[in-house]
Amino acid sequence: MPYDVVFVDGEFVSSDAARLSVLANVVSYGTGTFEGIRATWNQERGELFLLEALAHYERLERSARILGLRLGCPPADLVAVTCELLRRNDVRADSYVRPLLFLAGEQLAVRMHDSGSRLCIPATPMPGDYIDPRGIRCMVSTWRRGTDVAVPNRAKVIGSYVGPALAKTEAIQRGFDEALLLTTDGYVAEATTSNVLVRSGDAWATPAATDDILEGITRRQVTELLSEDFGVTVVQRRVHRSELYACDEALLCGTAAMVAPIIEVDGRRVGDGQPGETTLALQRELSSIARRGGDRHHEWTTPVFGTEAEA
Numbered sequence: 637m638p639y640d641v642v643f644v645d646g647e648f649v650s651s652d653a654a655r656l657s658v659l660a661n662v663v664s665y666g667t668g669t670f671e672g673i674r675a676t677w678n679q680e681r682g683e684l685f686l687l688e689a690l691a692h693y694e695r696l697e698r699s700a701r702i703l704g705l706r707l708g709c710p711p712a713d714l715v716a717v718t719c720e721l722l723r724r725n726d727v728r729a730d731s732y733v734r735p736l737l738f739l740a741g742e743q744l745a746v747r748m749h750d751s752g753s754r755l756c757i758p759a760t761p762m763p764g765d766y767i768d769p770r771g772i773r774c775m776v777s778t779w780r781r782g783t784d785v786a787v788p789n790r791a792k793v794i795g796s797y798v799g800p801a802l803a804k805t806e807a808i809q810r811g812f813d814e815a816l817l818l819t820t821d822g823y824v825a826e827a828t829t830s831n832v833l834v835r836s837g838d839a840w841a842t843p844a845a846t847d848d849i850l851e852g853i854t855r856r857q858v859t860e861l862l863s864e865d866f867g868v869t870v871v872q873r874r875v876h877r878s879e880l881y882a883c884d885e886a887l888l889c890g891t892a893a894m895v896a897p898i899i900e901v902d903g904r905r906v907g908d909g910q911p912g913e914t915t916l917a918l919q920r921e922l923s924s925i926a927r928r929g930g931d932r933h934h935e936w937t938t939p940v941f942g943t944e945a946e947a
Contacts, residue, residue: 639725643717643757646709648724661739661751668738669699670751675722675731675759675940678927684727684863684884684940687891687926689715691853693735693908699791700737704748707737708755719940720784721757727940732762732892738794765890767830768813771911774827776877778801781825781848789848800828804920814888816880816901819848819937824875830890831855834875834900834910841879844872854889854922857936861918885912892920894926895919 642654662668671692678683693711700707709717718733734757741751776886779802782789787796803815809827814831819825824843833842840862845851862868879885883908886898895918897911906912915930925933 638758638760639727639731641724643721643755645755647684649720650815651758654758657739657742658745658753659742661741662743662794665739665746667748667751668702668736668794669696669792670734670738670794671696671792673733673735673794674762674894674926675719675727675733675893677727677729677834677926678782678929679751680757682927682941683928683936684722684838685926685928686715686718686722686733686940688853688857688936689718689733689938692891694768695792695853696735696737699793702788702791703793705737705753710886711872712737712840713937714757718757719938721759722940727759727761731759733757733759735807736794737765753772756851758790760894764931765811766894767896769894769896772813772888773896773900774813774814774816774880774898775807775810775812775902776880777817779803779806779815779817780913781817783820784823789850792844792850804828817931818877822877823847824880825849827888827890827893830888830896832875833858833870833887833889834879835885835914836879836883838868839872840868840870841875842870845873852890854891854894855927857922858887858895859887859934861921862914865917866914866923880906883907885915887915890919895922 641648642651644654673689673692674687693714697707738757739751740754807815817825826849843849859870879902880905886906888896897915898906924930
């Protein structure tokens with residue numbers, strides 16, 4: 637269940653007071669944008685850390701511009717608001733923050749103008765893993781990733797997740813853990829809520845932004861860690877479906893999933909069918925960074941309760 641205190645248009649209110657009308661424009665049409673921000677509890681330090689909060693709010697602002705909406709608050713201020721929200725809820729466990737900017741006006745017209753918007757920031761506990769970090773079995777979905785000329789993929793649009801939701805259910809009902817979506821012309825795009833990276837030999841690749849992906853913040857982190865720890869430059873290019881079957885290592889990465897090894901695609905083993913050593917190293921390192929378990933990339937995290945000095 638969500639925590640009780642929610643931020644709504646400049647005020648901290650109860651979750652009951654934050655309820656939305658069934659006639660709100662976003663309910664019918666998915667007219668809005670959202671983000672997901674991970675908050676990780678470090679028991680040893682007695683501190684909660686937001687991971688890449690500023691980057692998420694900067695992307696929310698870009699998404700708003702694409703949709704013709706106005707965020708109305710600088711991203712840095714929203715980071716401070718989020719810390720206050722978590723303090724008011726006395727959050728001392730791994731959690732997930734869900735900022736939403738959407739059309740809340742009770743009007744039936746299909747449009748993005750002349751309908752009042754609302755900015756809400758709720759948070760929920762996040763016990764356990766969003767996806768199995770020990771290895772996942774994927775299928776290539778029959779559903780395709782929507783094209784940017786239909787719904788802007790550089791914006792994290794609420795309504796655009798119907799396709800991934802259908803793909804996820806299809807995968808689960810067929811006995812898999814996750815779905816991989818192709819572009820309309822048959823190249824690898826992304827998973828339902830994660831980006832994809834593949835390794836063939838020593839070469840790592842990931843689909844480019846022009847292949848209808850959301851340019852993930854975790855994708856950027858993983859790319860940086862591959863460079864720093866392994867001296868690898870990840871190439872952004874078109875990835876064929878057959879590469880999923882022939883590659884030596886593959887992974888998914890995203891805010892909720894963090895880093896997850898792909899061990900099978902469409903019944904074919906990836907590499908030897910075991911999680912890749914590089915993937916597992918990335919998984920451990922990013923998990924440590926998220927809770928400031930070491931001395932690296934403190935600029936990626938923000939302490940909530942103020943027990944940790946800013947890096």
